[in-house]
Amino acid sequence: MNKKNRTLKFDFFYSLNFTSKIQNKYSISSHKIVLLQPNNTSIMSSKILLTSKEVDIILHRLACQLIEKHNDFSNTVLIGIQPRGKFLAERIASILKNNYGIAAVELGFLDITFFRDDFRRSDKPLEANKTQINFLVEDKNVIFIDDVLYTGRSIRAALTAIQSFGRPQEIELLVLIDRRFSRHLPIQPDYLGRQVDAFNNEKVKVQWKDVDAAIDEVYLISNPS
Protein backbone atom coordinates (compact mmCIF):
# COMPACT_ATOMS: atom_id res chain seq x y z
CA MET A 1 0.00 0.00 0.00
CA ASN A 2 1.31 3.39 -0.96
CA LYS A 3 0.97 5.83 1.93
CA LYS A 4 0.57 8.82 -0.35
CA ASN A 5 -2.56 7.39 -1.86
CA ARG A 6 -4.34 6.87 1.41
CA THR A 7 -7.23 9.16 2.09
CA LEU A 8 -9.12 9.26 5.34
CA LYS A 9 -12.77 9.93 5.00
CA PHE A 10 -14.79 10.52 8.15
CA ASP A 11 -18.48 10.07 8.32
CA PHE A 12 -19.89 11.64 11.46
CA PHE A 13 -23.16 9.80 11.86
CA TYR A 14 -23.90 11.03 15.33
CA SER A 15 -21.85 14.21 15.49
CA LEU A 16 -24.97 16.39 15.25
CA ASN A 17 -26.93 14.30 17.69
CA PHE A 18 -26.50 15.80 21.15
CA THR A 19 -29.67 14.40 22.57
CA SER A 20 -28.19 11.19 23.85
CA LYS A 21 -25.15 11.23 26.07
CA ILE A 22 -24.54 7.55 25.47
CA GLN A 23 -24.47 7.98 21.73
CA ASN A 24 -22.00 10.83 22.07
CA LYS A 25 -19.83 8.83 24.40
CA TYR A 26 -19.44 6.04 21.88
CA SER A 27 -19.80 8.13 18.75
CA ILE A 28 -16.28 7.22 17.75
CA SER A 29 -17.47 3.70 16.92
CA SER A 30 -19.78 5.05 14.24
CA HIS A 31 -17.08 6.85 12.28
CA LYS A 32 -16.36 5.13 9.03
CA ILE A 33 -12.72 5.10 8.02
CA VAL A 34 -12.40 4.21 4.39
CA LEU A 35 -9.09 3.71 2.71
CA LEU A 36 -9.25 4.79 -0.89
CA GLN A 37 -7.00 3.92 -3.75
CA PRO A 38 -6.37 6.40 -6.61
CA ASN A 39 -8.93 4.61 -8.75
CA ASN A 40 -11.37 4.94 -5.87
CA THR A 41 -11.75 1.22 -5.09
CA SER A 42 -11.62 0.26 -1.43
CA ILE A 43 -8.68 -1.73 -0.16
CA MET A 44 -9.45 -4.84 1.81
CA SER A 45 -7.17 -5.28 4.80
CA SER A 46 -7.24 -7.77 7.62
CA LYS A 47 -5.85 -7.92 11.13
CA ILE A 48 -5.48 -10.95 13.37
CA LEU A 49 -7.61 -10.67 16.52
CA LEU A 50 -6.93 -14.10 17.99
CA THR A 51 -4.15 -16.50 17.14
CA SER A 52 -4.50 -20.25 17.07
CA LYS A 53 -3.04 -20.54 20.58
CA GLU A 54 -5.35 -17.88 22.00
CA VAL A 55 -8.38 -19.58 20.47
CA ASP A 56 -7.30 -22.86 22.08
CA ILE A 57 -6.92 -21.27 25.53
CA ILE A 58 -10.28 -19.53 25.23
CA LEU A 59 -12.09 -22.70 24.14
CA HIS A 60 -10.73 -24.56 27.19
CA ARG A 61 -11.74 -21.69 29.47
CA LEU A 62 -15.27 -21.62 28.01
CA ALA A 63 -15.55 -25.40 28.47
CA CYS A 64 -14.47 -25.07 32.11
CA GLN A 65 -16.95 -22.26 32.72
CA LEU A 66 -19.72 -24.48 31.32
CA ILE A 67 -18.68 -27.34 33.62
CA GLU A 68 -18.63 -24.98 36.61
CA LYS A 69 -22.31 -24.27 36.13
CA HIS A 70 -23.66 -27.40 34.44
CA ASN A 71 -21.65 -30.16 36.20
CA ASP A 72 -22.17 -33.39 34.27
CA PHE A 73 -24.52 -31.91 31.63
CA SER A 74 -27.27 -34.40 32.55
CA ASN A 75 -29.96 -31.77 31.97
CA THR A 76 -28.07 -29.50 29.59
CA VAL A 77 -27.97 -29.44 25.79
CA LEU A 78 -25.65 -27.55 23.45
CA ILE A 79 -27.24 -25.93 20.39
CA GLY A 80 -24.94 -24.58 17.66
CA ILE A 81 -26.53 -21.80 15.60
CA GLN A 82 -26.22 -22.55 11.87
CA PRO A 83 -24.23 -21.96 9.77
CA ARG A 84 -21.05 -20.90 11.66
CA GLY A 85 -21.97 -21.68 15.26
CA LYS A 86 -21.97 -25.36 14.36
CA PHE A 87 -18.18 -25.57 14.27
CA LEU A 88 -17.72 -23.86 17.64
CA ALA A 89 -20.37 -26.11 19.22
CA GLU A 90 -18.63 -29.20 17.84
CA ARG A 91 -15.28 -28.02 19.22
CA ILE A 92 -16.68 -27.27 22.67
CA ALA A 93 -18.41 -30.67 22.75
CA SER A 94 -15.20 -32.44 21.73
CA ILE A 95 -13.16 -30.60 24.39
CA LEU A 96 -15.76 -31.53 27.03
CA LYS A 97 -15.52 -35.14 25.93
CA ASN A 98 -11.78 -35.56 25.33
CA ASN A 99 -10.30 -33.28 28.01
CA TYR A 100 -12.88 -33.37 30.77
CA GLY A 101 -14.51 -36.78 30.34
CA ILE A 102 -18.05 -35.55 29.71
CA ALA A 103 -19.12 -37.85 26.89
CA ALA A 104 -22.89 -37.73 27.20
CA VAL A 105 -23.41 -34.10 26.25
CA GLU A 106 -26.28 -33.69 23.80
CA LEU A 107 -25.44 -31.56 20.77
CA GLY A 108 -27.83 -30.10 18.19
CA PHE A 109 -27.70 -27.61 15.36
CA LEU A 110 -30.42 -25.02 14.82
CA ASP A 111 -31.06 -23.23 11.54
CA ILE A 112 -32.75 -19.86 12.01
CA THR A 113 -33.28 -18.87 8.36
CA PHE A 114 -37.08 -19.18 8.43
CA PHE A 115 -37.29 -17.22 11.69
CA ARG A 116 -35.21 -14.22 10.65
CA ASP A 117 -36.80 -10.78 10.57
CA ASP A 118 -35.09 -9.64 7.35
CA PHE A 119 -36.89 -11.99 4.94
CA ARG A 120 -37.61 -9.93 1.76
CA ARG A 121 -35.74 -6.99 3.35
CA SER A 122 -32.16 -8.08 2.88
CA ASP A 123 -30.50 -7.65 -0.50
CA LYS A 124 -29.17 -11.18 -0.52
CA PRO A 125 -31.57 -14.12 -0.62
CA LEU A 126 -31.52 -16.12 2.61
CA GLU A 127 -30.20 -19.62 2.27
CA ALA A 128 -31.43 -22.35 4.56
CA ASN A 129 -29.16 -24.78 6.41
CA LYS A 130 -29.79 -28.06 8.13
CA THR A 131 -31.44 -28.22 11.52
CA GLN A 132 -30.41 -31.31 13.46
CA ILE A 133 -32.02 -31.60 16.85
CA ASN A 134 -32.86 -35.20 17.69
CA PHE A 135 -34.16 -34.49 21.19
CA LEU A 136 -36.76 -32.33 22.88
CA VAL A 137 -35.57 -29.31 24.85
CA GLU A 138 -38.56 -29.44 27.21
CA ASP A 139 -37.34 -28.48 30.72
CA LYS A 140 -33.70 -28.63 29.61
CA ASN A 141 -30.99 -26.03 30.11
CA VAL A 142 -30.15 -24.89 26.60
CA ILE A 143 -26.84 -23.27 25.68
CA PHE A 144 -26.86 -21.43 22.35
CA ILE A 145 -23.43 -21.37 20.76
CA ASP A 146 -22.40 -18.96 17.99
CA ASP A 147 -19.06 -17.66 16.77
CA VAL A 148 -19.77 -13.91 16.61
CA LEU A 149 -22.43 -11.89 18.45
CA TYR A 150 -23.12 -8.69 16.50
CA THR A 151 -26.61 -7.12 16.29
CA GLY A 152 -28.27 -9.88 18.34
CA ARG A 153 -30.89 -10.49 15.65
CA SER A 154 -29.76 -14.06 14.96
CA ILE A 155 -30.10 -14.89 18.64
CA ARG A 156 -33.56 -13.28 18.69
CA ALA A 157 -34.51 -15.57 15.79
CA ALA A 158 -32.97 -18.58 17.56
CA LEU A 159 -35.01 -17.83 20.69
CA THR A 160 -38.18 -18.09 18.59
CA ALA A 161 -36.98 -21.09 16.59
CA ILE A 162 -36.09 -23.20 19.63
CA GLN A 163 -39.70 -22.98 20.85
CA SER A 164 -40.63 -25.47 18.12
CA PHE A 165 -38.72 -28.09 20.09
CA GLY A 166 -40.35 -27.51 23.47
CA ARG A 167 -40.16 -25.11 26.41
CA PRO A 168 -36.63 -24.99 27.81
CA GLN A 169 -35.99 -24.45 31.51
CA GLU A 170 -33.35 -21.86 30.78
CA ILE A 171 -31.44 -20.55 27.75
CA GLU A 172 -27.87 -19.22 27.93
CA LEU A 173 -25.62 -17.82 25.24
CA LEU A 174 -21.98 -18.65 24.56
CA VAL A 175 -20.04 -16.72 21.91
CA LEU A 176 -16.40 -16.61 20.90
CA ILE A 177 -16.42 -12.97 19.81
CA ASP A 178 -18.69 -10.26 21.22
CA ARG A 179 -18.79 -7.16 19.01
CA ARG A 180 -19.84 -4.78 21.74
CA PHE A 181 -21.72 -1.50 21.29
CA SER A 182 -23.28 -2.77 18.08
CA ARG A 183 -26.36 -4.50 19.46
CA HIS A 184 -29.81 -3.76 18.02
CA LEU A 185 -31.56 -5.77 20.73
CA PRO A 186 -31.11 -6.22 24.48
CA ILE A 187 -29.19 -9.50 24.19
CA GLN A 188 -25.88 -10.21 26.01
CA PRO A 189 -23.72 -13.34 26.18
CA ASP A 190 -23.40 -15.43 29.37
CA TYR A 191 -20.04 -16.90 28.33
CA LEU A 192 -17.74 -15.03 26.00
CA GLY A 193 -14.32 -15.47 24.51
CA ARG A 194 -13.17 -11.97 23.61
CA GLN A 195 -14.83 -8.57 23.33
CA VAL A 196 -14.07 -6.63 20.18
CA ASP A 197 -14.75 -3.05 19.12
CA ALA A 198 -15.26 -2.91 15.38
CA PHE A 199 -16.72 -0.47 12.90
CA ASN A 200 -19.94 -1.35 11.15
CA ASN A 201 -18.24 -1.78 7.78
CA GLU A 202 -15.75 -4.22 9.22
CA LYS A 203 -16.30 -7.93 9.48
CA VAL A 204 -15.08 -10.38 12.09
CA LYS A 205 -14.20 -13.68 10.48
CA VAL A 206 -13.65 -16.81 12.54
CA GLN A 207 -11.68 -19.44 10.71
CA TRP A 208 -11.72 -23.04 11.96
CA LYS A 209 -9.08 -25.71 11.71
CA ASP A 210 -10.09 -28.59 9.40
CA VAL A 211 -13.05 -26.56 8.09
CA ASP A 212 -11.76 -23.39 6.44
CA ALA A 213 -8.02 -23.50 6.93
CA ALA A 214 -5.04 -25.24 8.52
CA ILE A 215 -5.26 -23.38 11.85
CA ASP A 216 -7.86 -21.65 14.04
CA GLU A 217 -7.73 -17.88 13.69
CA VAL A 218 -9.95 -14.84 14.13
CA TYR A 219 -9.58 -11.90 11.76
CA LEU A 220 -10.91 -8.39 11.55
CA ILE A 221 -11.48 -7.55 7.90
CA SER A 222 -12.10 -3.98 6.85
CA ASN A 223 -14.09 -3.26 3.72
CA PRO A 224 -15.18 -6.84 3.12
CA SER A 225 -16.43 -7.38 -0.40
Next chain:
Amino acid sequence: MKELSVNHLLGIKYINKNDIDLIFETADQFKEVINRPIKKVPSLRDITIANIFFENSTRTKLSFELAQKRLSADVISFSAAQSSVKKGETLIDTVNNILSMKVDMVVMRHSNPGAAHFLSRNVKASIVNAGDGAHEHPTQALLDSFSIRERLGEVTGKKVVIVGDVLHSRVALSNIFALQMQGAEIMVCGPKTLIPRYITNLGVKYEPNLRKALEWCDVANMLRVQNERLDVNYFPSTREYAQQYGVDKALLDSLNKEIVIMHPGPINRGVEITSDVADSQQSVILDQVENGVAIRMAVIYLLASKIK
Protein backbone atom coordinates in the same frame (compact mmCIF):
# COMPACT_ATOMS: atom_id res chain seq x y z
CA MET B 1 -26.37 -16.94 -2.39
CA LYS B 2 -28.95 -18.54 -4.61
CA GLU B 3 -32.40 -17.61 -5.79
CA LEU B 4 -34.88 -18.82 -8.40
CA SER B 5 -34.45 -17.62 -11.99
CA VAL B 6 -38.20 -16.97 -12.32
CA ASN B 7 -40.83 -14.86 -10.55
CA HIS B 8 -43.68 -17.29 -11.26
CA LEU B 9 -43.85 -21.07 -11.30
CA LEU B 10 -45.83 -21.64 -14.49
CA GLY B 11 -44.33 -24.92 -15.55
CA ILE B 12 -41.19 -27.03 -15.39
CA LYS B 13 -40.45 -25.92 -18.97
CA TYR B 14 -39.71 -22.38 -17.75
CA ILE B 15 -37.25 -23.25 -14.97
CA ASN B 16 -33.79 -24.83 -15.08
CA LYS B 17 -31.77 -27.50 -13.28
CA ASN B 18 -30.36 -25.00 -10.76
CA ASP B 19 -33.89 -23.96 -9.80
CA ILE B 20 -34.87 -27.60 -9.25
CA ASP B 21 -31.77 -28.19 -7.09
CA LEU B 22 -32.50 -25.08 -5.03
CA ILE B 23 -36.14 -26.11 -4.53
CA PHE B 24 -35.03 -29.59 -3.40
CA GLU B 25 -32.40 -28.22 -0.99
CA THR B 26 -34.97 -25.86 0.52
CA ALA B 27 -37.60 -28.62 0.66
CA ASP B 28 -35.14 -30.80 2.63
CA GLN B 29 -35.14 -28.16 5.37
CA PHE B 30 -38.93 -27.78 5.28
CA LYS B 31 -39.37 -31.54 5.51
CA GLU B 32 -37.44 -31.38 8.77
CA VAL B 33 -39.65 -28.45 9.89
CA ILE B 34 -42.91 -30.33 9.28
CA ASN B 35 -41.64 -33.22 11.38
CA ARG B 36 -41.05 -31.01 14.43
CA PRO B 37 -43.44 -30.96 17.38
CA ILE B 38 -44.37 -27.42 16.26
CA LYS B 39 -44.54 -27.47 12.48
CA LYS B 40 -44.68 -23.79 11.76
CA VAL B 41 -42.20 -21.05 10.80
CA PRO B 42 -42.95 -17.31 10.71
CA SER B 43 -41.21 -16.45 7.40
CA LEU B 44 -44.24 -15.36 5.37
CA ARG B 45 -46.24 -13.57 8.06
CA ASP B 46 -46.59 -10.46 5.86
CA ILE B 47 -47.61 -12.32 2.69
CA THR B 48 -51.18 -12.99 1.59
CA ILE B 49 -51.87 -15.82 -0.83
CA ALA B 50 -55.06 -16.56 -2.79
CA ASN B 51 -55.78 -20.13 -3.85
CA ILE B 52 -58.06 -20.01 -6.84
CA PHE B 53 -59.31 -23.38 -8.01
CA PHE B 54 -61.48 -23.33 -11.11
CA GLU B 55 -61.31 -27.10 -11.19
CA ASN B 56 -62.00 -29.60 -8.42
CA SER B 57 -59.11 -30.67 -6.27
CA THR B 58 -58.77 -32.06 -2.80
CA ARG B 59 -55.18 -33.14 -2.33
CA THR B 60 -53.43 -30.30 -4.17
CA LYS B 61 -55.60 -27.64 -2.56
CA LEU B 62 -55.14 -29.07 0.94
CA SER B 63 -51.42 -29.46 0.35
CA PHE B 64 -51.01 -25.87 -0.84
CA GLU B 65 -53.13 -24.51 2.02
CA LEU B 66 -51.20 -26.47 4.59
CA ALA B 67 -47.87 -25.36 3.08
CA GLN B 68 -48.97 -21.72 3.20
CA LYS B 69 -50.21 -21.99 6.78
CA ARG B 70 -47.00 -23.70 7.93
CA LEU B 71 -45.15 -20.68 6.52
CA SER B 72 -47.51 -18.35 8.45
CA ALA B 73 -48.93 -16.73 5.31
CA ASP B 74 -52.49 -15.41 5.29
CA VAL B 75 -54.57 -17.59 3.01
CA ILE B 76 -57.83 -17.10 1.17
CA SER B 77 -59.20 -19.99 -0.83
CA PHE B 78 -61.97 -20.08 -3.32
CA SER B 79 -63.49 -22.58 -5.68
CA ALA B 80 -65.18 -21.72 -8.94
CA ALA B 81 -68.39 -23.42 -7.83
CA GLN B 82 -69.19 -20.60 -5.38
CA SER B 83 -67.82 -17.72 -7.41
CA SER B 84 -68.88 -14.96 -9.77
CA VAL B 85 -67.20 -16.87 -12.58
CA LYS B 86 -70.58 -18.55 -12.94
CA LYS B 87 -72.07 -15.07 -13.45
CA GLY B 88 -69.84 -14.42 -16.45
CA GLU B 89 -66.84 -12.58 -14.97
CA THR B 90 -63.60 -12.86 -16.95
CA LEU B 91 -60.49 -14.50 -15.48
CA ILE B 92 -58.49 -11.23 -15.36
CA ASP B 93 -61.39 -9.39 -13.68
CA THR B 94 -61.82 -12.13 -11.09
CA VAL B 95 -58.14 -12.17 -10.23
CA ASN B 96 -57.74 -8.38 -10.27
CA ASN B 97 -60.67 -8.08 -7.86
CA ILE B 98 -58.92 -10.46 -5.53
CA LEU B 99 -55.61 -8.62 -5.94
CA SER B 100 -57.18 -5.28 -4.99
CA MET B 101 -57.67 -6.84 -1.58
CA LYS B 102 -53.83 -6.73 -1.39
CA VAL B 103 -52.88 -10.26 -2.29
CA ASP B 104 -49.22 -10.98 -3.10
CA MET B 105 -49.39 -14.42 -4.65
CA VAL B 106 -51.95 -16.47 -6.55
CA VAL B 107 -52.04 -20.26 -6.72
CA MET B 108 -54.33 -21.23 -9.55
CA ARG B 109 -55.78 -24.36 -11.10
CA HIS B 110 -57.68 -23.92 -14.34
CA SER B 111 -59.04 -26.26 -16.99
CA ASN B 112 -57.52 -24.26 -19.87
CA PRO B 113 -53.89 -24.91 -20.82
CA GLY B 114 -51.87 -21.69 -20.54
CA ALA B 115 -54.26 -20.01 -18.07
CA ALA B 116 -51.48 -19.46 -15.52
CA HIS B 117 -49.15 -18.12 -18.21
CA PHE B 118 -51.85 -15.73 -19.45
CA LEU B 119 -52.47 -14.50 -15.91
CA SER B 120 -48.79 -13.93 -15.19
CA ARG B 121 -48.60 -11.52 -18.13
CA ASN B 122 -51.71 -9.59 -17.15
CA VAL B 123 -51.80 -9.20 -13.37
CA LYS B 124 -49.33 -7.97 -10.77
CA ALA B 125 -48.75 -10.95 -8.50
CA SER B 126 -46.59 -14.02 -8.27
CA ILE B 127 -48.40 -16.91 -9.96
CA VAL B 128 -48.04 -20.57 -9.06
CA ASN B 129 -49.58 -23.00 -11.52
CA ALA B 130 -51.43 -25.76 -9.67
CA GLY B 131 -52.45 -27.43 -12.93
CA ASP B 132 -53.66 -25.94 -16.21
CA GLY B 133 -55.70 -28.37 -18.28
CA ALA B 134 -53.56 -31.09 -19.87
CA HIS B 135 -50.51 -28.79 -19.93
CA GLU B 136 -48.41 -28.69 -16.74
CA HIS B 137 -48.61 -29.41 -13.02
CA PRO B 138 -45.13 -28.33 -11.89
CA THR B 139 -45.37 -28.90 -8.13
CA GLN B 140 -46.55 -32.48 -8.68
CA ALA B 141 -43.58 -33.18 -10.97
CA LEU B 142 -41.21 -31.63 -8.42
CA LEU B 143 -42.58 -33.72 -5.57
CA ASP B 144 -42.41 -36.86 -7.74
CA SER B 145 -38.71 -36.24 -8.50
CA PHE B 146 -38.11 -35.33 -4.85
CA SER B 147 -39.66 -38.65 -3.77
CA ILE B 148 -37.50 -40.59 -6.27
CA ARG B 149 -34.42 -38.74 -4.98
CA GLU B 150 -35.40 -39.57 -1.40
CA ARG B 151 -35.99 -43.28 -2.10
CA LEU B 152 -33.19 -43.98 -4.60
CA GLY B 153 -30.61 -41.34 -3.63
CA GLU B 154 -30.62 -39.51 -6.94
CA VAL B 155 -32.69 -39.01 -10.07
CA THR B 156 -29.81 -38.87 -12.56
CA GLY B 157 -29.51 -42.07 -14.59
CA LYS B 158 -32.70 -43.63 -13.20
CA LYS B 159 -35.23 -45.21 -15.54
CA VAL B 160 -38.80 -44.04 -15.05
CA VAL B 161 -41.87 -45.38 -16.80
CA ILE B 162 -45.07 -43.35 -16.86
CA VAL B 163 -48.03 -45.68 -17.26
CA GLY B 164 -51.55 -44.84 -18.33
CA ASP B 165 -53.42 -41.84 -19.70
CA VAL B 166 -50.52 -39.69 -20.88
CA LEU B 167 -52.79 -37.92 -23.39
CA HIS B 168 -54.92 -36.13 -20.79
CA SER B 169 -52.24 -35.87 -18.12
CA ARG B 170 -50.53 -32.65 -17.05
CA VAL B 171 -48.61 -34.71 -14.50
CA ALA B 172 -47.01 -36.71 -17.32
CA LEU B 173 -45.80 -33.68 -19.28
CA SER B 174 -44.35 -31.89 -16.24
CA ASN B 175 -42.74 -35.12 -15.10
CA ILE B 176 -41.11 -35.67 -18.50
CA PHE B 177 -39.61 -32.15 -18.44
CA ALA B 178 -38.46 -32.42 -14.81
CA LEU B 179 -36.95 -35.89 -15.13
CA GLN B 180 -35.16 -35.10 -18.38
CA MET B 181 -33.66 -31.98 -16.82
CA GLN B 182 -32.23 -34.15 -14.07
CA GLY B 183 -30.85 -36.72 -16.48
CA ALA B 184 -33.32 -39.59 -16.04
CA GLU B 185 -34.45 -41.89 -18.84
CA ILE B 186 -38.17 -41.89 -19.51
CA MET B 187 -40.57 -44.34 -21.10
CA VAL B 188 -44.31 -44.01 -21.51
CA CYS B 189 -46.59 -47.02 -21.49
CA GLY B 190 -50.30 -47.31 -22.15
CA PRO B 191 -52.92 -48.06 -24.79
CA LYS B 192 -52.03 -46.30 -28.05
CA THR B 193 -55.24 -44.28 -27.88
CA LEU B 194 -54.04 -42.61 -24.66
CA ILE B 195 -50.50 -41.82 -25.84
CA PRO B 196 -49.97 -38.55 -27.79
CA ARG B 197 -48.88 -39.41 -31.33
CA TYR B 198 -45.61 -37.45 -31.38
CA ILE B 199 -44.60 -38.11 -27.76
CA THR B 200 -41.33 -39.74 -28.87
CA ASN B 201 -40.25 -36.34 -30.29
CA LEU B 202 -39.76 -35.27 -26.66
CA GLY B 203 -37.03 -37.88 -26.39
CA VAL B 204 -39.02 -40.48 -24.49
CA LYS B 205 -39.46 -44.15 -25.36
CA TYR B 206 -42.83 -45.80 -25.97
CA GLU B 207 -43.58 -49.36 -24.97
CA PRO B 208 -47.11 -50.76 -25.33
CA ASN B 209 -46.39 -53.84 -23.20
CA LEU B 210 -46.60 -53.19 -19.45
CA ARG B 211 -44.47 -56.17 -18.40
CA LYS B 212 -41.61 -55.15 -20.71
CA ALA B 213 -41.83 -51.57 -19.46
CA LEU B 214 -41.70 -52.66 -15.82
CA GLU B 215 -38.74 -54.94 -16.47
CA TRP B 216 -36.87 -51.96 -17.96
CA CYS B 217 -37.59 -49.39 -15.24
CA ASP B 218 -36.50 -48.47 -11.71
CA VAL B 219 -39.61 -46.43 -10.99
CA ALA B 220 -43.17 -46.79 -12.28
CA ASN B 221 -45.42 -43.74 -12.06
CA MET B 222 -48.98 -45.04 -12.44
CA LEU B 223 -51.30 -42.32 -13.72
CA ARG B 224 -54.95 -42.27 -12.82
CA VAL B 225 -57.51 -43.14 -15.46
CA GLN B 226 -59.26 -39.79 -15.66
CA ASN B 227 -62.78 -40.95 -16.38
CA GLU B 228 -64.06 -37.36 -16.25
CA ARG B 229 -61.83 -36.39 -19.19
CA LEU B 230 -62.52 -39.44 -21.34
CA ASP B 231 -65.13 -37.97 -23.68
CA VAL B 232 -65.05 -40.93 -26.09
CA ASN B 233 -64.15 -44.56 -25.50
CA TYR B 234 -60.36 -44.77 -25.56
CA PHE B 235 -60.39 -48.40 -24.39
CA PRO B 236 -63.13 -51.04 -24.44
CA SER B 237 -63.77 -51.24 -20.68
CA THR B 238 -62.24 -50.43 -17.33
CA ARG B 239 -61.95 -54.17 -16.69
CA GLU B 240 -59.93 -54.65 -19.86
CA TYR B 241 -57.71 -51.65 -18.99
CA ALA B 242 -57.05 -53.14 -15.57
CA GLN B 243 -56.07 -56.46 -17.13
CA GLN B 244 -53.69 -54.88 -19.65
CA TYR B 245 -52.26 -51.94 -17.70
CA GLY B 246 -53.08 -52.57 -14.06
CA VAL B 247 -50.26 -53.58 -11.72
CA ASP B 248 -50.93 -56.29 -9.16
CA LYS B 249 -48.72 -57.94 -6.55
CA ALA B 250 -48.20 -61.09 -8.67
CA LEU B 251 -46.83 -59.00 -11.54
CA LEU B 252 -44.54 -57.01 -9.21
CA ASP B 253 -43.20 -60.16 -7.52
CA SER B 254 -42.53 -61.83 -10.88
CA LEU B 255 -40.09 -59.05 -11.89
CA ASN B 256 -36.41 -59.76 -11.37
CA LYS B 257 -35.91 -56.56 -9.31
CA GLU B 258 -37.72 -54.34 -6.86
CA ILE B 259 -39.16 -51.24 -8.50
CA VAL B 260 -40.65 -48.14 -6.84
CA ILE B 261 -44.37 -47.57 -7.38
CA MET B 262 -45.69 -44.00 -7.53
CA HIS B 263 -49.16 -42.60 -8.06
CA PRO B 264 -50.20 -38.93 -8.14
CA GLY B 265 -53.60 -39.78 -6.59
CA PRO B 266 -56.47 -40.18 -6.22
CA ILE B 267 -56.10 -43.94 -6.74
CA ASN B 268 -58.74 -46.00 -8.51
CA ARG B 269 -57.99 -49.11 -6.48
CA GLY B 270 -58.20 -52.19 -8.66
CA VAL B 271 -57.80 -50.22 -11.92
CA GLU B 272 -54.25 -48.78 -12.23
CA ILE B 273 -52.94 -50.61 -9.18
CA THR B 274 -54.45 -53.12 -6.79
CA SER B 275 -54.79 -52.43 -3.07
CA ASP B 276 -51.95 -54.74 -2.05
CA VAL B 277 -49.59 -52.87 -4.41
CA ALA B 278 -50.73 -49.45 -3.19
CA ASP B 279 -50.14 -50.48 0.43
CA SER B 280 -46.88 -52.39 -0.20
CA GLN B 281 -43.36 -51.48 0.87
CA GLN B 282 -42.48 -50.63 -2.73
CA SER B 283 -45.12 -47.90 -2.91
CA VAL B 284 -44.11 -44.33 -2.05
CA ILE B 285 -47.60 -42.91 -2.54
CA LEU B 286 -47.99 -41.56 0.99
CA ASP B 287 -44.40 -40.22 0.98
CA GLN B 288 -45.36 -38.31 -2.16
CA VAL B 289 -48.20 -36.64 -0.25
CA GLU B 290 -45.91 -35.71 2.66
CA ASN B 291 -43.20 -34.44 0.29
CA GLY B 292 -45.87 -32.42 -1.52
CA VAL B 293 -46.24 -30.12 1.47
CA ALA B 294 -42.45 -29.67 1.80
CA ILE B 295 -42.03 -28.98 -1.93
CA ARG B 296 -44.89 -26.47 -1.98
CA MET B 297 -43.47 -24.73 1.10
CA ALA B 298 -40.13 -24.46 -0.71
CA VAL B 299 -41.68 -23.12 -3.92
CA ILE B 300 -43.82 -20.55 -2.11
CA TYR B 301 -40.94 -19.51 0.18
CA LEU B 302 -38.53 -19.05 -2.72
CA LEU B 303 -41.04 -17.15 -4.86
CA ALA B 304 -42.10 -14.97 -1.91
CA SER B 305 -38.48 -14.00 -1.29
CA LYS B 306 -38.52 -12.37 -4.73
CA ILE B 307 -41.55 -10.17 -3.96
CA LYS B 308 -40.15 -6.76 -3.08
